[in-house]
Amino acid sequence: MKAAGPHAQCYASLVPSPLTFALTATDPATQARAGVLTTPHGEVQTPVFMPVGTQGSVKAVHPELLHGLGAQIVLGNAYHLYLRPGHKLIQQLGGLARWTTWDGPMLTDSGGFQVFSLAHIRKINDEGVRFRSHLDGSEHMLTPELTMEIEQCLGADIAMVLDQPSAYPATRAATEEALGRTHRWAERCRQAHSRPDQALFPIVQGGFEADLRQQSAQTLVDLDFAGYAIGGLSVGEPKDVMWEMLQATTPHLPVEKPRYLMGVGSPEDLLAGIALGVDMFDCSFPTRIARNGALLTDTGRINIRNARFKTAETPVLDGCDCDTCTRFTAAYLHHLFMAHELLAYQLASVHNLRFMVRLAQDARRAVIDGWFAAFRAGFDAAFRPADAAVQAAQKTKWLEARQRKGVH
Amino acid sequence: MKAAGPHAQCYASLVPSPLTFALTATDPATQARAGVLTTPHGEVQTPVFMPVGTQGSVKAVHPELLHGLGAQIVLGNAYHLYLRPGHKLIQQLGGLARWTTWDGPMLTDSGGFQVFSLAHIRKINDEGVRFRSHLDGSEHMLTPELTMEIEQCLGADIAMVLDQPSAYPATRAATEEALGRTHRWAERCRQAHSRPDQALFPIVQGGFEADLRQQSAQTLVDLDFAGYAIGGLSVGEPKDVMWEMLQATTPHLPVEKPRYLMGVGSPEDLLAGIALGVDMFDCSFPTRIARNGALLTDTGRINIRNARFKTAETPVLDGCDCDTCTRFTAAYLHHLFMAHELLAYQLASVHNLRFMVRLAQDARRAVIDGWFAAFRAGFDAAFRPADAAVQAAQKTKWLEARQRKGVH
Numbered sequence: 021m022k023a024a025g026p027h028a029q030c031y032a033s034l035v036p037s038p039l040t041f042a043l044t045a046t047d048p049a050t051q052a053r054a055g056v057l058t059t060p061h062g063e064v065q066t067p068v069f070m071p072v073g074t075q076g077s078v079k080a081v082h083p084e085l086l087h088g089l090g091a092q093i094v095l096g097n098a099y100h101l102y103l104r105p106g107h108k109l110i111q112q113l114g115g116l117a118r119w120t121t122w123d124g125p126m127l128t129d130s131g132g133f134q135v136f137s138l139a140h141i142r143k144i145n146d147e148g149v150r151f152r153s154h155l156d157g158s159e160h161m162l163t164p165e166l167t168m169e170i171e172q173c174l175g176a177d178i179a180m181v182l183d184q185p186s187a188y189p190a191t192r193a194a195t196e197e198a199l200g201r202t203h204r205w206a207e208r209c210r211q212a213h214s215r216p217d218q219a220l221f222p223i224v225q226g227g228f229e230a231d232l233r234q235q236s237a238q239t240l241v242d243l244d245f246a247g248y249a250i251g252g253l254s255v256g257e258p259k260d261v262m263w264e265m266l267q268a269t270t271p272h273l274p275v276e277k278p279r280y281l282m283g284v285g286s287p288e289d290l291l292a293g294i295a296l297g298v299d300m301f302d303c304s305f306p307t308r309i310a311r312n313g314a315l316l317t318d319t320g321r322i323n324i325r326n327a328r329f330k331t332a333e334t335p336v337l338d339g340c341d342c343d344t345c346t347r348f349t350a351a352y353l354h355h356l357f358m359a360h361e362l363l364a365y366q367l368a369s370v371h372n373l374r375f376m377v378r379l380a381q382d383a384r385r386a387v388i389d390g391w392f393a394a395f396r397a398g399f400d401a402a403f404r405p406a407d408a409a410v411q412a413a414q415k416t417k418w419l420e421a422r423q424r425k426g427v428h
Numbered sequence: 429m430k431a432a433g434p435h436a437q438c439y440a441s442l443v444p445s446p447l448t449f450a451l452t453a454t455d456p457a458t459q460a461r462a463g464v465l466t467t468p469h470g471e472v473q474t475p476v477f478m479p480v481g482t483q484g485s486v487k488a489v490h491p492e493l494l495h496g497l498g499a500q501i502v503l504g505n506a507y508h509l510y511l512r513p514g515h516k517l518i519q520q521l522g523g524l525a526r527w528t529t530w531d532g533p534m535l536t537d538s539g540g541f542q543v544f545s546l547a548h549i550r551k552i553n554d555e556g557v558r559f560r561s562h563l564d565g566s567e568h569m570l571t572p573e574l575t576m577e578i579e580q581c582l583g584a585d586i587a588m589v590l591d592q593p594s595a596y597p598a599t600r601a602a603t604e605e606a607l608g609r610t611h612r613w614a615e616r617c618r619q620a621h622s623r624p625d626q627a628l629f630p631i632v633q634g635g636f637e638a639d640l641r642q643q644s645a646q647t648l649v650d651l652d653f654a655g656y657a658i659g660g661l662s663v664g665e666p667k668d669v670m671w672e673m674l675q676a677t678t679p680h681l682p683v684e685k686p687r688y689l690m691g692v693g694s695p696e697d698l699l700a701g702i703a704l705g706v707d708m709f710d711c712s713f714p715t716r717i718a719r720n721g722a723l724l725t726d727t728g729r730i731n732i733r734n735a736r737f738k739t740a741e742t743p744v745l746d747g748c749d750c751d752t753c754t755r756f757t758a759a760y761l762h763h764l765f766m767a768h769e770l771l772a773y774q775l776a777s778v779h780n781l782r783f784m785v786r787l788a789q790d791a792r793r794a795v796i797d798g799w800f801a802a803f804r805a806g807f808d809a810a811f812r813p814a815d816a817a818v819q820a821a822q823k824t825k826w827l828e829a830r831q832r833k834g835v836h
Contacts, residue, residue, distance in 0.1 A: 347491075
């Protein structure tokens with residue numbers, strides 16, 4: 021086993037987790053929970069939607085506006101930041117928080133998902149994964165130990181272990197092999213991790229085999245972490261398969277620890293995940309579709325480029341409290357998109373992020389007030405999700421595009 | 429002569445100009461002046477640099493940040509807004525101010541410069557100019573009367589007349605022909621203009637013939653406007669020719685009226701223009717170069733992509749009071765540009781605009797305090813302008829590119 025990197029000396033003694041989680045309420049009719057996550061950079065009210073700042077910036081959104089829209093915790097990505105500008109540089113510049121000027125809680129993804137979906141040539145064995153950078157073709161070897169070194173240099177409140185997700189579909193044998201490695205890597209990450217002001221979450225995998233998911237949860241719980249993530253979902257599988265896998269997992273996670281469903285998702289999936297007992301969510305979806313002119317409303321997505329918005333004197337969403345809707349008309353946004361004005365991406369991203377952040381806030385309120393199931397039913401009755409087939413096709417297209425171009 | 433368009437009825441009687449200008453101080457050693465321009469939407473302290481919002485948005489900059497950086501008056505462009513989304517739509521949506529949510533003073537350029545540099549096929553005669561849209565090839569006829577209709581619908585505090593700039597170089601005969609038309613069009617604009625809460629400025633032309641510039645100033649002054657613009661400069665001619673033309677003009681403009689040098693310019697040109705008695709400036713230069721990663725400092729432009737900024741823990745410009753410099757390091761900006769993050773364009777534009785706005789503010793203070801010449805000499809001693817040949821080549825490239833692509 022390799023040493024823990026430059027931090028091993030600084031933080032030699034293991035101390036209790038810097039993260040605490042307290043349940044505020046549980047829903048009588050579902051598994052939904054409301055809680056408070058306390059991190060070194062402040063409290064996070066859960067359920068929570070976490071905006072994604074892959075390369076150290078939530079795309080097109082000024083940190084001041086992030087605060088304004090109620091973001092409580094923001095993500096960074098170890099894979100991207102390791103490749104550019106480099107984790108040691110970020111450490112030298114005071115860490116991810118100081119560098120980006122985001123002073124609230126942060127979480128860094130390990131880059132497991134990115135290295136398996138973005139990087140070009142790769143060789144996987146128990147030591148780690150050898151890959152070529154999607155940026156310049158340079159060759160790198162990512163190990164659990166290096167991942168911990170990177171994330172400790174970045175210095176987020178929560179770090180994620182290196183994992184090996186399974187593709188959809190995958191053989192049971194391949195899934196088992198990846199899962200065994202994921203568990204061994206989780207243990208090595210735990211050994212290598214030493215930063216006392218940073219919590220570490222493992223990632224439950226197991227592909228699309230319910231028993232492997234259960235086994236993964238139990239194995240990781242035995243290792244005792246501050247919180248647990250569920251990964252490898254929302255990668256192209258049908259929705260019912262995804263929920264089946266989640267249902268196979270959460271009963272085996274400790275009630276008193278936070279649960280994080282990685283890479284999910286759309287408004288309807290956020291509420292479905294909350295109903296199944298998830299506390300934390302992240303997805304690049306709201307900002308990604310925003311830059312394409314797709315804006316979230318209570319009845320579904322709209323395409324702001326549609327000619328019907330040309331003369332619309334109302335906001336994108338009536339009653340929306342985001343900076344964009346309280347200030348600008350849909351007609352103005354329509355024009356900005358038609359004219360390819362950069363302000364368009366900013367205003368649209370702020371709206372969609374506020375929509376997701378507020379939806380999680382409203383769900384939390386409903387859990388506390390004891391009517392989450394009715395709240396969810398009401399939302400789902402009005403909200404028309406993008407057609408499942410269309411959604412799956414978009415996702416596949418996006419996954420392929422990011423593999424080609426290295427775009428997150 | 430055509431009627432004045434839909435506003436003729438609403439504003440049938442001509443009333444005194446809605447614009448007043450008061451000189452606060454004049455510099456003893458140069459022609460520099462400090463003044464206050466009072467518009468229906470508030471006061472403007474001159475000399476002033478006006479950010480350019482061609483298509484109804486100062487590129488990449490949220491109106492709130494525009495306020496924050498001290499912008500006092502913002503430009504819109506009649507040519508662009510007539511083509512997309514249409515002036516009547518903007519009028520229906522409450523006018524340019526309400527539509528863009530910029531609540532301070534505004535000025536609209538007539539689009540004379542744009543139609544002659546951007547539009548494709550054209551026929552010019554005394555009636556107006558026939559052109560094909562750079563957006564969709566549709567054919568349009570721009571006349572002085574239509575220009576007034578457009579700008580009255582947009583509803584800025586200051587409208588510009590339609591003019592015919594001369595190219596550089598141009599024959600004397602061609603310059604004379606364009607100038608005569610410019611004068612006849614100015615008179616027709618004056619006749620057609622009827623909006624009582626909007627001032628109208630004519631544009632002095634005359635190409636690169638000092639006597640024609642003088643004649644143009646005198647002719648337009650005889651028509652008695654609320655302020656005077658100097659156009660057709662900074663179009664590729666050598667700098668000394670530009671200043672010679674300005675010097676041939678300003679002595680023939682009334683002391684008590686504001687003077688606006690259109691499309692200028694760089695920091696050193698702003699101070700040179702102020703020294704020659706100009707009060708108002710606009711240019712897309714600071715935001716355009718910002719999007720390319722060129723940032724203004726007291727010693728000249730820097731290219732933030734340069735590797736030396738990778739580790740720079742200092743702001744882009746030490747002591748700069750802009751939102752970008754007070755919050756972010758040069759290292760972070762360097763990364764945003766290298767990673768093609770949209771936030772880069774926002775942060776860089778804010779810095780460059782603040783630099784220009786503050787330079788005009790500082791120059792004003794120096795005029796009031798009686799040491800403008802020394803202030804300018806101090807600035808010029810430290811500031812290394814882009815090499816004149818490089819600058820001219822860039823400008824030519826830009827003019828050609830916008831002619832091809834319709835980019836402002």
